[in-house]
Amino acid sequence: MTRILLLQLLFLALGAGALPVLGIARDRAQLVARLPLAYLAGVAIAGIVAAHLALLDAGVGVAEVSVLAALFWLVAWRRLRTPVAIRRPPFHIAGAILFVLALVLIAHLTRMLETRPLYEWDGWAIWATKARALFAFGGAYKPVFTTYPPVQHPLFLPALETIDFHALGRFDGTLLHVQLGMLGFGFSAALWTLLRERVPALLAGAGVLAVVSATAFVKQLSTNYADVPLAIFFALGSLCLARWLAEEEATLLPLAALFLGAATLMKPEGLLFVAAALVAALAAGGRPRLRGTALTGAAVAVLLLPWRIFVAVHDLKNPEYSLGNAVNPSYLAHHAGRLGPTLSSVAGHAFSLDWGLLAPLAVAGIVAAVLAGRTRLALYASLWTLLSFAGIVLVFWISVVPIDLTLRWAAYRTVASLVIGAAALAPLLAGEAWRGYGAARG
Amino acid sequence: MTSARAATLAVVALALASAAITFPNAWSWVSSERDSFVGLNSPTLVFKYQELLPEEGVTFVQRRLRPRERYYLLARKGSLFAGVTYPTAVRTFARYALLPAVQVQDPHAAEAIVGVGVGVDPAALGLHYAKVERDPNGGVVVAQVAR
Numbered sequence: 001m002t003r004i005l006l007l008q009l010l011f012l013a014l015g016a017g018a019l020p021v022l023g024i025a026r027d028r029a030q031l032v033a034r035l036p037l038a039y040l041a042g043v044a045i046a047g048i049v050a051a052h053l054a055l056l057d058a059g060v061g062v063a064e065v066s067v068l069a070a071l072f073w074l075v076a077w078r079r080l081r082t083p084v085a086i087r088r089p090p091f092h093i094a095g096a097i098l099f100v101l102a103l104v105l106i107a108h109l110t111r112m113l114e115t116r117p118l119y120e121w122d123g124w125a126i127w128a129t130k131a132r133a134l135f136a137f138g139g140a141y142k143p144v145f146t147t148y149p150p151v152q153h154p155l156f157l158p159a160l161e162t163i164d165f166h167a168l169g170r171f172d173g174t175l176l177h178v179q180l181g182m183l184g185f186g187f188s189a190a191l192w193t194l195l196r197e198r199v200p201a202l203l204a205g206a207g208v209l210a211v212v213s214a215t216a217f218v219k220q221l222s223t224n225y226a227d228v229p230l231a232i233f234f235a236l237g238s239l240c241l242a243r244w245l246a247e248e249e250a251t252l253l254p255l256a257a258l259f260l261g262a263a264t265l266m267k268p269e270g271l272l273f274v275a276a277a278l279v280a281a282l283a284a285g286g287r288p289r290l291r292g293t294a295l296t297g298a299a300v301a302v303l304l305l306p307w308r309i310f311v312a313v314h315d316l317k318n319p320e321y322s323l324g325n326a327v328n329p330s331y332l333a334h335h336a337g338r339l340g341p342t343l344s345s346v347a348g349h350a351f352s353l354d355w356g357l358l359a360p361l362a363v364a365g366i367v368a369a370v371l372a373g374r375t376r377l378a379l380y381a382s383l384w385t386l387l388s389f390a391g392i393v394l395v396f397w398i399s400v401v402p403i404d405l406t407l408r409w410a411a412y413r414t415v416a417s418l419v420i421g422a423a424a425l426a427p428l429l430a431g432e433a434w435r436g437y438g439a440a441r442g
Numbered sequence: 443m444t445s446a447r448a449a450t451l452a453v454v455a456l457a458l459a460s461a462a463i464t465f466p467n468a469w470s471w472v473s474s475e476r477d478s479f480v481g482l483n484s485p486t487l488v489f490k491y492q493e494l495l496p497e498e499g500v501t502f503v504q505r506r507l508r509p510r511e512r513y514y515l516l517a518r519k520g521s522l523f524a525g526v527t528y529p530t531a532v533r534t535f536a537r538y539a540l541l542p543a544v545q546v547q548d549p550h551a552a553e554a555i556v557g558v559g560v561g562v563d564p565a566a567l568g569l570h571y572a573k574v575e576r577d578p579n580g581g582v583v584v585a586q587v588a589r
Contacts, residue, residue, distance in 0.1 A: 098461075105468060112476040119489040129538040136509070136542035143512070143544050148537055172485040203450075206457035213465040218472060356460035364456055368449030405525045430453035433446040 004178050007167040010065050015042025017072030020079045022254035027081040036189035044262040050159035052306045057139030061166030095201025102188045102212040110181030118173040123224030131158035135165040152318040154307045156265035157226045180221050187232040194239050199431025207427035216354035227413040230266040233259045234417045235424040238277050245285050246377050257296045261303030273417045276387035284380035325398040338403045342396040345407040350415045358423035365426030372433030381425045388418050494535040499582040506584040507543035514552035518559035532558050557583040
């Protein structure tokens with residue numbers, strides 16, 4: 001346990017070195033202010049590097065992460081300028097208490113995760129098997145990674161957990177859950193920081209607590225499934241994109257690319273959510289923000305490319321559906337009977353009380369932004385939500401798995417990115433409405 | 443602007459109401475999970491599904507398979523739960539539990555056959571074996587394919 005916690009400090013150091021290099025923190029004061037973003041940035045970099053090197057049969061352990069952190073700091077040290085004046089958000093006790101409550105819940109969760117063995121099916125059958133294989137073989141040993149189903153799942157999560165095993169010196173199916181709890185901490189801190197720079201503390205704290213305390217968030221994060229880790233990285237990347245749209249905050253674009261890139265390497269549907277976000281950002285941002293959004297999309301594509309090459313070289317197919325059927329009217333018509341149950345199930349799970357009131361919260365955020373004339377943000381949030389919802393429905397529609405089984409097995413967790421991604425935007429949307437000058441700036 | 447501010451206050455109220463609904467449930471679920479699992483201390487244990495191939499069986503097989511050795515898993519017929527047959531479940535579990543040996547889908551590509559379940563006999567596959575060893579505790583057999 002101690003070794004895993006020390007590894008997290010290394011991820012924090014890696015991320016802290018990366019923030020100035022990527023232009024996310026331009027001087028020392030901004031680095032301090034944005035330090036809560038550093039941990040997940042470090043995890044994202046380590047996970048992406050480990051996932052890609054695994055394809056070359058190379059493992060990443062503590063030594064490699066340390067070297068990476070040292071390299072980033074070597075460059076970062078030169079880049080950090082003398083502090084310029086940073087406008088610090090005013091302290092607000094109620095907002096801070098809500099944020100601390102979220103952290104206390106995650107601490108309670110992580111203490112439990114230290115004792116929780118592998119349990120749920122996909123947690124051991126897919127993710128722990130891949131992580132154990134990466135650790136045992138020192139990379140993506142082809143006889144395993146091209147035959148053990150599902151072969152189409154990218155390697156970010158198991159590669160990240162393999163770094164934990166290298167730190168421990170052994171595979172441990174119980175302690176790997178601690179890494180998931182740490183993702184919960186990183187998510188809370190990063191969401192608070194991204195929101196707090198722009199919205200009142202009460203709104204930011206309430207938003208973080210609402211998401212993190214959702215029963216489905218806590219339960220699904222405990223299962224070693226990749227759905228909530230995907231939602232975590234996607235939601236933060238999407239929030240960075242939204243802030244770029246709202247205020248042309250270009251320093252957050254590299255972070256958007258990093259988090260969205262990690263999301264595409266988490267699960268195949270990560271690409272669906274990320275593509276929907278980029279399309280929505282292009283539509284909402286208009287010509288002034290076209291270049292920044294397009295560059296972010298290109299960076300995400302570069303981060304995904306090695307995995308797509310591996311998939312193409314080894315001809316790895318998704319046995320559950322063929323994307324070509326999504327644009328085949330006769331196939332869709334022939335399977336139209338799947339649409340009704342899918343719509344009902346996906347919407348039902350998104351509005352389930354297991355997620356608390358996160359879906360209504362997201363709707364209220366969009367309404368607030370529309371009423372305040374913040375059309376750009378409202379368009380981004382609503383278009384992304386609709387595209388993602390339609391994408392999820394389409395995937396269940398074209399799946400070859402019997403509809404009752406696939407909905408029972410997957411619908412409740414496939415909506416995680418939809419619900420968490422939409423809810424994470426709500427405080428920003430509402431905060432923009434509260435600022436009151438939205439109509440003038442559009 | 444008044445309506446926009448009202449909508450903003452609605453967002454705050456919804457967020458607080460959401461946390462008020464879910465926080466107690468989440469906290470008590472975490473507490474009960476800890477009570478259930480505290481004291482379990484096996485880094486490879488899979489709760490509930492371990493019965494597909496108990497730890498003694500895993501140890502018996504692992505002592506007879508080399509790292510990267512290709513094995514085929516033979517299991518009795520049956521179903522575990524809706525949509526998953528018993529052989530699929532055992533093979534899935536064995537992929538996890540028997541690493542770093544490598545499971546193959548074709549017995550003719552295997553260097554060893556692992557049989558799981560009472561009455562399962564590798565001879566049924568029609569292969570020639572150099573050695574067949576049965577777990578004295580029952581239920582597991584490892585047969586090395588003759589080359």
